[in-house]
Amino acid sequence: MSELLIETRKISKSFGGVKAVRDVTFSLKAGNIIGLIGPNGAGKTTLVNLLTGVLTPDTGEIIYKGENVTSQRPFQAARRGISRTFQIVQPFPQMTVLENVSAAVLFASGAAKKISHAQEIAFEHLKFVGLEALVNRSAQTLTLPSRKRLELAKSLAMNPSLLLLDEVNAGLNTGEVEQALDMIRAIAARGITILIIEHLMKVVLSLSHRIMVLHHGELISEGTAKEVVNDPKVIEAYLGSKFSEKQIFLESFPRV
Amino acid sequence: MYSQILLNGLMLGAIYACIAVGFSLVWGVLNVINMIHGAFIILGGYITFFAWLHFKIHPFMMILPVAVLMFGLGYILQRGMINKVISKPVLTTLTLTFGLEMILYNAMNLVFSATPRRIALDMGSLKLGELLLSVDRIASMVLALTLTGLLYLVLRTSKIGRAIVAVRMDRDAASLMGINVKEIYAITFGIGAFMAGACGALVAVVFPISTSLTGVFLGKAFVICVIGGLGTVPGALVGGLTLGVIESFAGYWLGPQNAILIGFILMLVLLVVRPTGIIGKKGYE
Amino acid sequence: MKSQRIGYFIFFVWVALLALSPFIANNYIVKVSTFLAMYAAIALSWNFIGGYAGYPSFATAAFVGLGSYSGAILQNAGIPMLMAWFFAAVIVVIFAAGVGRIILKMKGHYFAIGSIAMVDVLSHTASSWASMTGGGEGLNVKIMEGGPDFAGMVFLYTMLAIMLAAFITTVIVDRNRLGFGLRCIQQNEDAADMLGVNVMRYKLIAFVLSSVFCGLIGAAYASWVAYISPIDAFSILLTLKAAVMVLLGGAGMIFGPIVGSAALVIFEELIWSKFLDLHHGLFGLVIVLLIFFLPNGLLKIKWRRSSRESGDNS
Numbered sequence: 001m002s003e004l005l006i007e008t009r010k011i012s013k014s015f016g017g018v019k020a021v022r023d024v025t026f027s028l029k030a031g032n033i034i035g036l037i038g039p040n041g042a043g044k045t046t047l048v049n050l051l052t053g054v055l056t057p058d059t060g061e062i063i064y065k066g067e068n069v070t071s072q073r074p075f076q077a078a079r080r081g082i083s084r085t086f087q088i089v090q091p092f093p094q095m096t097v098l099e100n101v102s103a104a105v106l107f108a109s110g111a112a113k114k115i116s117h118a119q120e121i122a123f124e125h126l127k128f129v130g131l132e133a134l135v136n137r138s139a140q141t142l143t144l145p146s147r148k149r150l151e152l153a154k155s156l157a158m159n160p161s162l163l164l165l166d167e168v169n170a171g172l173n174t175g176e177v178e179q180a181l182d183m184i185r186a187i188a189a190r191g192i193t194i195l196i197i198e199h200l201m202k203v204v205l206s207l208s209h210r211i212m213v214l215h216h217g218e219l220i221s222e223g224t225a226k227e228v229v230n231d232p233k234v235i236e237a238y239l240g241s242k243f244s245e246k247q248i249f250l251e252s253f254p255r256v
Numbered sequence: 257m258y259s260q261i262l263l264n265g266l267m268l269g270a271i272y273a274c275i276a277v278g279f280s281l282v283w284g285v286l287n288v289i290n291m292i293h294g295a296f297i298i299l300g301g302y303i304t305f306f307a308w309l310h311f312k313i314h315p316f317m318m319i320l321p322v323a324v325l326m327f328g329l330g331y332i333l334q335r336g337m338i339n340k341v342i343s344k345p346v347l348t349t350l351t352l353t354f355g356l357e358m359i360l361y362n363a364m365n366l367v368f369s370a371t372p373r374r375i376a377l378d379m380g381s382l383k384l385g386e387l388l389l390s391v392d393r394i395a396s397m398v399l400a401l402t403l404t405g406l407l408y409l410v411l412r413t414s415k416i417g418r419a420i421v422a423v424r425m426d427r428d429a430a431s432l433m434g435i436n437v438k439e440i441y442a443i444t445f446g447i448g449a450f451m452a453g454a455c456g457a458l459v460a461v462v463f464p465i466s467t468s469l470t471g472v473f474l475g476k477a478f479v480i481c482v483i484g485g486l487g488t489v490p491g492a493l494v495g496g497l498t499l500g501v502i503e504s505f506a507g508y509w510l511g512p513q514n515a516i517l518i519g520f521i522l523m524l525v526l527l528v529v530r531p532t533g534i535i536g537k538k539g540y541e
Numbered sequence: 542m543k544s545q546r547i548g549y550f551i552f553f554v555w556v557a558l559l560a561l562s563p564f565i566a567n568n569y570i571v572k573v574s575t576f577l578a579m580y581a582a583i584a585l586s587w588n589f590i591g592g593y594a595g596y597p598s599f600a601t602a603a604f605v606g607l608g609s610y611s612g613a614i615l616q617n618a619g620i621p622m623l624m625a626w627f628f629a630a631v632i633v634v635i636f637a638a639g640v641g642r643i644i645l646k647m648k649g650h651y652f653a654i655g656s657i658a659m660v661d662v663l664s665h666t667a668s669s670w671a672s673m674t675g676g677g678e679g680l681n682v683k684i685m686e687g688g689p690d691f692a693g694m695v696f697l698y699t700m701l702a703i704m705l706a707a708f709i710t711t712v713i714v715d716r717n718r719l720g721f722g723l724r725c726i727q728q729n730e731d732a733a734d735m736l737g738v739n740v741m742r743y744k745l746i747a748f749v750l751s752s753v754f755c756g757l758i759g760a761a762y763a764s765w766v767a768y769i770s771p772i773d774a775f776s777i778l779l780t781l782k783a784a785v786m787v788l789l790g791g792a793g794m795i796f797g798p799i800v801g802s803a804a805l806v807i808f809e810e811l812i813w814s815k816f817l818d819l820h821h822g823l824f825g826l827v828i829v830l831l832i833f834f835l836p837n838g839l840l841k842i843k844w845r846r847s848s849r850e851s852g853d854n855s
Contacts, residue, residue: 074731354825355829362823517666
């Protein structure tokens with residue numbers, strides 16, 4: 001289980017004159033949970049957009065399961081098994097919860113050709129995230145925590161090999177965050193590789209096998225939690241930035 | 257020879273710019289394509305014509321009254337009807353303005369009949385070296401540019417103008433700053449109608465007016481917006497002048513029928529390649 | 542679903558009535574029936590791109606007009622009528638696929654304008670390319686033999702056949718992945734893309750579907766009235782009617798276009814034809830009333846009421 005699932009080779013992306021992602025090279029092995037942290041504006045979401053085909057890198061390559069997928073479109077990434085959640089949840093507002101997840105099964109997972117079959121499979125995923133009671137509700141009527149679960153169910157229903165979680169916990173209280181963590185661990189136990197972007201250090205530290213740190217679009221550090229926390233470059237990145245980041249850093253990192 | 261064609265194109269273009277600027281403003285600020293714009297222009301033209309015919313009022317004197325009248329009409333339409341559907345999908349607002357246009361078109365046909373009306377102002381012509389300029393066209397061009405320039409000043413310097421620009425740039429931010437967005441929408445739409453009416457008065461001097469022209473002017477406004485960009489006066493000016501010059505040369509080389517076709521093809525090409533136009537910022541979809 | 546089965550039943554009764562009209566009614570009714578079928582087919586066509594996919598297309602007139610001219614020119618060149626219709630449809634499909642690939646990259650207002658421009662460009666081309674199209678004077682087509690009654694029947698059944706084909710296609714699309722995918726695109730195109738929907742391909746299919754039946758109708762219509770001209774063939778009014786019919790009945794539904802088109806044709810015959818002078822104004826009024834009082838269409842009102850009564854089951 002130590003083959004490379006995905007690797008990037010010096011990918012960069014600029015907007016106007018600003019380099020949002022700069023020569024980023026990394027690789028992920030199958031079955032791991034990897035945390036991606038960095039101050040605001042570091043380029044984390046841009047990186048996720050590059051991996052899912054929403055954006056195409058200006059330079060560099062992306063290799064997924066041995067295939068060069070650098071110029072892929074979003075729907076191709078989806079069908080290949082790269083799935084993601086959004087910070088601001090994007091359902092199909094006037095469709096039911098069941099239809100939302102069925103869409104993911106039908107179009108990305110390849111597990112069903114007929115709508116009725118897709119709905120059966122979708123229901124199983126909804127049970128996993130605990131939304132089975134709301135299957136016929138219209139997606140736009142859901143509360144925020146339920147929307148997050150719907151988002152998770154959709155991305156699981158795509159049958160991914162790589163799941164990119166972009167700030168899943170934003171807006172959740174402590175209890176809800178705990179539940180989310182349990183679900184994420186259960187997903188990883190199925191063999192799905194997870195890349196998790198998070199502000200909450202506790203979450204990242206407790207979940208991840210490895211951590212990558214992005215700052216001003218560059219990958220400045222990579223390693224286990226202990227290695228990253230003690231890396232002087234990381235400390236400087238956080239302490240050198242705004243006060244709030246400093247606070248988070250100082251509060252959440254115990255003396256390791 | 258070419259300088260004459262160029263000059264004709266610029267004179268035409270100035271009027272085109274004036275025609276388009278109100279349309280462009282409404283599209284840029286309200287994100288509404290106002291299908292009634294062409295009909296507003298023709299209405300302005302008709303009122304001017306009949307004032308000249310029955311009361312011997314000089315068309316240039318009618319510009320302001322007609323424009324004010326149209327402002328009122330536009331304001332009421334926007335406040336009363338269009339505002340209600342402003343947040344609905346494109347198809348809804350487009351169809352509504354189409355429908356309103358048809359009502360106005362029909363009304364004008366009944367009241368004014370569709371025979372073309374032309375105001376014959378005998379103002380003579382000037383000779384400048386090799387160039388032949390008819391005075392009424394020059395006067396129209398000057399007035400068109402003046403109106404456009406005044407609009408530019410209003411947008412830049414007056415409180416209302418700056419509010420309009422604010423709404424165009426970011427409606428939500430403007431609302432948070434205390435701007436009454438609904439009111440701004442109505443005023444902007446009114447301004448669009450104002451410019452259309454004023455241009456109608458000018459156009460009546462230069463072209464024969466008829467209800468069959470509503471689509472033609474609307475089409476030109478579209479093309480100019482795509483060429484020059486949405487919601488800005490400079491954009492409409494660049495777009496209008498460009499279209500005027502292109503049509504002038506195309507008319508000379510390919511015949512007048514095809515001149516119009518060239519305009520459309522240019523628009524299609526631009527829509528694909530650079531929908532924001534030569535100057536425009538990223539417009540609404 | 543019970544309401545669906547009722548819908549099918551009513552639909553088939555209606556089709557049967559239309560088909561029997563030459564035997565049970567006079568020529569005027571036969572003509573109206575032909576228009577009912579024709580407009581239903583046009584509405585069903587628009588429903589693919591405008592209803593299911595949610596793209597405000599004004600290209601209907603382009604497809605019908607191109608079909609008319611292609612059919613007429615081919616027929617005048619000696620090709621038998623039915624084959625001319627077939628080839629006209631092929632031409633329209635190729636046109637739609639080609640242009641669609643370009644303008645479907647745009648959204649909202651820009652797409653709408655692009656589609657209107659299609660109509661204008663074709664219209665101007667038809668006017669100027671006189672050697673091919675007869676220019677502004679229009680084109681005459683050989684009138685079918687057999688006398689007016691026979692011709693009336695032929696064209697009634699032609700339009701009915703096209704309408705049935707469009708209807709069956711609608712049902713298949715609605716039940717299938719394609720319809721589902723189009724609905725996803727309409728609700729949130731980017732999310733659909735990220736969920737694995739090949740958005741461009743689906744939009745293109747919808748656009749082509751919205752063109753093929755229109756092309757057939759255009760070709761058949763040209764043969765029926767035996768004369769076409771640029772103004773009639775490429776009338777923006779026709780496109781507007783297509784959208785209005787679907788909005789009137791209920792967009793993105795199987796029966797919406799049928800209900801909407803029937804309502805509009807009946808309105809035309811009962812009221813419109815009595816007030817030819819108010820033609821445009823009345824249609825404009827219909828639009829205004831539609832948008833303010835029936836924003837979702839006739840079918841969606843009834844539907845919501847019945848689902849509220851019987852509880853929320855899909």
